[in-house]
Amino acid sequence: MAIFVNRDTRVLVQGITGKEGLFHTKQCRDYGTIIVAGVTPGKGGRKVDEIPVFDSVAEACRETTANASMIVVPPPFAAEAILEAVDAGIDLVICITEGIPVMDMLRVKNAIKGCHTRLIGPNCPGIITPGECKIGIMPGPIHTPGGPVGVVSRSGTLTYEVVHQLTQQGLGQTTCLGIGGDPINGTDFIDCLHAFQNDPETKGVVMVGEIGGSAEEEAAFWIKANMDKPVVGFVAGLTAPPGRRMGHAGAIVSGGRGTAAAKLEAMRSNGIHVCKSLASLGALCREVFTTSAR
Amino acid sequence: MKIHEYQAKDLFKNAGIPVPKGAVCKTEKDISGILATIKMPVAVKAQILAGGRGKGGGVVLARSIKSAQKAAETILGMQLVTKQTGESGTEVKTILIEQGVTISREIYLSMLVDRERAAIVIVASQDGGMDIETVAEKTPERILKVYVNPLLGLQGYHLRELTRGLGIPEGSVKSFVAILRNIFRLFLQYDCSLLEINPLVITKKDTVLALDAKVDIDSNALFRHPDIVSMHDSDEEDELEAEAARHGLNYIRLEGTIGSMVNGAGLAMATMDLIKQAGVEPANFLDVGGGASADMVESGFRIILRDPNVRGIFINIFGGILRCDILAEGVVAAAKKVGLSLPVVIRMEGTNVDEGRNILAESDLNLINATDLSHAATLLAAI
Numbered sequence: 001m002a003i004f005v006n007r008d009t010r011v012l013v014q015g016i017t018g019k020e021g022l023f024h025t026k027q028c029r030d031y032g033t034i035i036v037a038g039v040t041p042g043k044g045g046r047k048v049d050e051i052p053v054f055d056s057v058a059e060a061c062r063e064t065t066a067n068a069s070m071i072v073v074p075p076p077f078a079a080e081a082i083l084e085a086v087d088a089g090i091d092l093v094i095c096i097t098e099g100i101p102v103m104d105m106l107r108v109k110n111a112i113k114g115c116h117t118r119l120i121g122p123n124c125p126g127i128i129t130p131g132e133c134k135i136g137i138m139p140g141p142i143h144t145p146g147g148p149v150g151v152v153s154r155s156g157t158l159t160y161e162v163v164h165q166l167t168q169q170g171l172g173q174t175t176c177l178g179i180g181g182d183p184i185n186g187t188d189f190i191d192c193l194h195a196f197q198n199d200p201e202t203k204g205v206v207m208v209g210e211i212g213g214s215a216e217e218e219a220a221f222w223i224k225a226n227m228d229k230p231v232v233g234f235v236a237g238l239t240a241p242p243g244r245r246m247g248h249a250g251a252i253v254s255g256g257r258g259t260a261a262a263k264l265e266a267m268r269s270n271g272i273h274v275c276k277s278l279a280s281l282g283a284l285c286r287e288v289f290t291t292s293a294r
Numbered sequence: 295m296k297i298h299e300y301q302a303k304d305l306f307k308n309a310g311i312p313v314p315k316g317a318v319c320k321t322e323k324d325i326s327g328i329l330a331t332i333k334m335p336v337a338v339k340a341q342i343l344a345g346g347r348g349k350g351g352g353v354v355l356a357r358s359i360k361s362a363q364k365a366a367e368t369i370l371g372m373q374l375v376t377k378q379t380g381e382s383g384t385e386v387k388t389i390l391i392e393q394g395v396t397i398s399r400e401i402y403l404s405m406l407v408d409r410e411r412a413a414i415v416i417v418a419s420q421d422g423g424m425d426i427e428t429v430a431e432k433t434p435e436r437i438l439k440v441y442v443n444p445l446l447g448l449q450g451y452h453l454r455e456l457t458r459g460l461g462i463p464e465g466s467v468k469s470f471v472a473i474l475r476n477i478f479r480l481f482l483q484y485d486c487s488l489l490e491i492n493p494l495v496i497t498k499k500d501t502v503l504a505l506d507a508k509v510d511i512d513s514n515a516l517f518r519h520p521d522i523v524s525m526h527d528s529d530e531e532d533e534l535e536a537e538a539a540r541h542g543l544n545y546i547r548l549e550g551t552i553g554s555m556v557n558g559a560g561l562a563m564a565t566m567d568l569i570k571q572a573g574v575e576p577a578n579f580l581d582v583g584g585g586a587s588a589d590m591v592e593s594g595f596r597i598i599l600r601d602p603n604v605r606g607i608f609i610n611i612f613g614g615i616l617r618c619d620i621l622a623e624g625v626v627a628a629a630k631k632v633g634l635s636l637p638v639v640i641r642m643e644g645t646n647v648d649e650g651r652n653i654l655a656e657s658d659l660n661l662i663n664a665t666d667l668s669h670a671a672t673l674l675a676a677i
Contacts, residue, residue, distance in 0.1 A: 076517055101515035102407055103485045106444045109412040139614030139644060155560025157612045164612070164643060181559060183409040210560055213409050236563035239548075239570045240579070247544040247559025247581040249514060250409070255427060260567075277571050278564045279667035 002129035002175040003150065003195040003202070004092060004118065005068065009133045012037040012066040012090075014057065014081045015073035016048060024072060024096075024137050025051070031134040036064040057088040068092040070126065070135050078122060079104035086117045093186070094135050095121035102249070105184040112186075119186025120177060123248065125156040127177035136178070138163075144172035149289055150196040151176035152189060153208035154215075154248070158236060158278075162208055165282030171289060174202045181248030183212070189219035197227050204230040204289040206281075207272070209263055211237035212251045216263040224270035230288050233267040234275045235260045295511045296343045300390045301525045302507035309480040311473050312503045316392030325366045328391050329359050335394035338365040340386040343530045345508075346376035352386065355394065366391060384530055395503060400493035401460055402426050405481045413441040414481065416474075418456055422493030448478050465500035473502055484522065485515030534597055541593040543582060550575025551605040552674060553598035555591065557582050557612060565610045572671040577604045587616075588624030595632045606677035608670065609640045618642050618650030626657045637662060637677055641670040 011028070015021040016038025026049060029035045037052055037060040044055030054060040057069065069085040071078060071093065078097040085093045100122050112119060120127055126136010131145025142160060144167045151166070151173055153159040159178050166173060174196075179187055189207060196202045209216035216235060223231055238260040240246045242253040253259050268274045273288045275281045303313045317328045318341075329336070340352030347353050352374045356362035366389055375383035400422030408415040418438045421429045430437050438459040440452050453471050456462075462470045473494070481489050490508040497503065511522050528536050538545030544559065548566075552574045556562035559581045566576040578598065582590040598604055613621050621642060629638070641664035642650050654661045664670035 075514060099514045101485050101518075102487060102512050103444070103482065103515065106407060106412055106414070110443055110445045141645065142614070153560070155558065157556075157558025157614070158560030158564055160612045160614050160644070161561055161564075183407065184412055208560070210563060215410075218410075234564075236560050236567065239566045239576055240563055241546070241548065244546050246546065246563050246579055251559060251563070277667075277671075278568055279671055 001199050001201040002132065003192070003199050004120070004175065004177070005127055005129050005133045005135060007032075007132040009068050009092070009135070010034045010036045010065050011068045011070055011135055012039060012057065012060050012064065014039045014069055014071045014085065016040060016051065016053060017043050018072060021072040022048060025049075027140070028070070028134050028136070031140040032131075033133050033135060036066050057084045057090065061088045061090070066090065068094065068135060071095040071097060071122075073097060075099035075101070079108050082108050082119060083111060086112050086115050086119075090117055093117055093119045094124070094126050095119065095186075096124060096126055096137055097121075098123040100182065102183055105182060109184050109186070121180040121185060123182040124178035124180035124185075125159060127175065129175045130173050138176070142167055143176065146172040147174040147201045148172065148203035149285065150174045150192075150199070150202040150205045151208070152192040152196070152205065153178050154181050154210050154250070155208060155236065158208060161278065162206055162234070162281060166206070166285055169282045169286040171285055174199060181210070181250050183250040189215050190222045193219060193223060193227060193231075197229060202229065204232070206232045206234070206285060209233065209235040210248065210251050211235070211240050211246065211253050211260050211263075212248075212258040214258065217266040220266040220270040220272055223272060231272045232275055232281070232285050232288055233264070233272040234278065234281060235263045235267070295513050295516065295522065295526065297509055297511065297522065297525045298341045298343065298388065298527065299339065299507050300341055300388070302509040303504070305480060305484065305509065306504055306507055310476045311480070312469075312501065313507065314392040314395055314503055314505065316390055319366065319370065319389050319391060320387065322367055322370060325363055325370070329362050329366075332391060332393050334358060334362065336362050337392045337394055338362060338369055339390045339392065340369050340372070340374050341388040341390055342374055342379070342384045342386060343527065344376050344378035344384055346378055347374065350374050350376035350379075352376070362391070387529065395495060395505070396498040397495045398498045399463075399496040401496070402429070402492050403477070403494045404488065404490035404492070405477060405486070406488050408441060411441055414444055414478075416440045416442065416452070416456065418460055420460055422495070426492065442478070444482065448475060463496065463500065466496050466502050469502045473504075484509070484519060485512045486510065487512045534600055538580070538593075538597045541590070541597075543580060543590065543593055543597065545597055546579040547601065548576050548578050549603070550577045551603055552677065553577045553580070553601065553604040553607040554610065555580050555582055555594045555598065555607065556610045561610065561612060565608065568667060568671055569608060569674055572674040574674055574677065577601055588627060591624050592628035592631060595628050595634065599632060599634070599636070604636065606636055606674070607638045608674055609638060609642075610670070611642045613642055613644035613647070613650065617646045618644055619646045619653060622650035622653035625661075626653060626659065629659050629661070634659060636660070639664055639670055639673045639677070641667060
């Protein structure tokens with residue numbers, strides 16, 4: 001078991017013919033992910049590295065058994081790519097693209113409400129169930145298959161850091177995913193925590209947040225009310241100056257809201273094991289996840 | 295991206311949102327000509343991007359041509375200090391001279407994106423002309439919030455709620471509603487992240503006017519707004535931040551002494567926190583991108599070294615798909631190229647990390663290898 005993706009997930013790649021798209025497609029396939037198709041409008045009919053390319057997602061779905069899509073198209077076209085995948089009935093859409101206009105995502109988020117498709121991202125590293133399926137740009141070898149820890153994060157390389165520390169401590173992972181650093185995204189912390197709670201293999205979760213918005217606070221309340229598995233929490237940006245966007249479009253403290261201190265306090269007061277320093281995260285996880293549940 | 299008040303008012307005029315009659319002035323010799331075309335009294339307003347202009351003396355009301363001339367001459371070219379400019383202030387290179395209006399009501403009106411609800415939120419208050427955060431804190435019941443689905447747009451009940459909630463007088467309802475519709479259209483059309491009018495005034499003759507205008511545009515959407523790009527004013531940007539942006543780097547200057555260079559925004563923030571926890575202060579946020587190419591590392595070094603406060607540098611790179619040996623070669627080459635003399639603590643992790651560390655150790659540069667993050671913190675505290 002794991003969440004959202006496993007060895008049966010069959011992936012198509014939107015934007016497969018781009019340099020980055022092809023590179024990461026190959027990396028995913030080398031990891032063991034089943035890649036069944038690529039989509040680039042106007043380039044249908046050819047093959048890249050033995051993978052058939054189609055003009056549209058609908059066509060790729062008719063001709064193959066794809067049930068997930070990885071989107072690596074440039075920002076001006078990414079929102080449309082998400083809508084195309086949702087319209088074609090794909091179960092899971094993972095949008096890696098960074099830099100999509102907020103207004104585009106605002107429309108997409110409202111347009112896909114009620115659809116069965118799950119959107120992960122945008123502006124995220126993707127999702128990996130170690131040893132089974134990697135859809136995204138994360139380095140495969142740092143992960144350890146078999147669980148017992150689930151990882152959910154708003155960041156990219158910070159997630160790799162966390163996973164690496166888990167692996168160093170001998171703690172494997174069930175599934176690790178980034179939900180993205182943009183102000184408007186698809187799957188949120190609570191969706192992931194809910195799935196981890198219901199996954200029998202996941203015994204505990206690491207949740208990695210950052211400044212901006214109130215997703216961490218809402219997740220903390222939800223955890224207290226709904227979860228019996230231990231959660232370790234970390235929030236980046238204690239030293240971030242207010243009013244400045246820290247790299248990610250969503251990482252901004254505005255009007256005194258969205259501070260790291262407030263998020264850590266919400267986590268602490270709702271029974272989450274708060275990690276204060278990134279340097280000690282792995283050790284804290286070993287302590288929390290190898291003793292019994294809280 | 296921020297734009298000036300006069301630029302926002304040009305957008306307003308084109309969108310059918312009334313603003314006072316006025317003119318932009320950039321040189322002292324044009325002042326008298328402009329004043330000859332505008333009826334007294336007038337408002338003389340400094341055009342800088344930072345907020346808090348009024349309290350800093352950047353907005354002056356004048357009743358006669360003589361006092362208007364004097365105010366304009368004083369403000370144009372002054373170093374305006376506000377709560378947002380820092381102590382040295384910002385030079386005023388442009389002023390806006392506007393015809394005064396007889397105010398009967400002042401309203402606060404703004405629109406922004408609500409990330410939790412994935413909606414556009416209209417925030418309004420009867421207490422226009424005041425600092426809205428103070429109003430929100432002291433009298434939250436005087437703030438009205440209306441959430442609009444971006445796909446469906448403004449509905450009749452949204453307009454009624456705002457009109458009634460603000461107590462708009464009968465004679466002004468029609469123009470108020472027209473303005474709301476036009477603002478909403480402008481907000482969507484220009485990918486605004488914030489549109490704020492404080493105050494929107496109702497005059498003694500029942501007309502409705504935007505006395506002030508603040509518009510921020512989503513930088514990610516600039517590719518489809520060349521007219522906004524041409525409004526960009528780099529005068530108030532930090533020199534190093536502007537330079538970094540030209541190289542595709544995400545750099546924010548801070549007050550401390552330890553520069554940092556990191557791949558990825560989340561890890562970069564966490565690294566700043568780690569520097570602070572080690573007992574020293576971060577000098578910057580710098581994200582060289584998930585890939586951290588040799589070119590990016592070199593540009594990063596150049597930017598950090600131009601900050602005279604920096605006493606040491608911490609490089610924290612998680613090499614994933616990018617191998618650590620390649621990264622280490624890039625760091626060594628870049629350090630040699632820029633003639634690095636400051637102590638540099640490097641912590642790298644990921645694929646081929648041992649080869650990477652060997653390359654760093656064998657270089658004849660002042661590069662200190664940290665074995666992990668705790669070790670790095672100890673080394674940083676010793677700089």
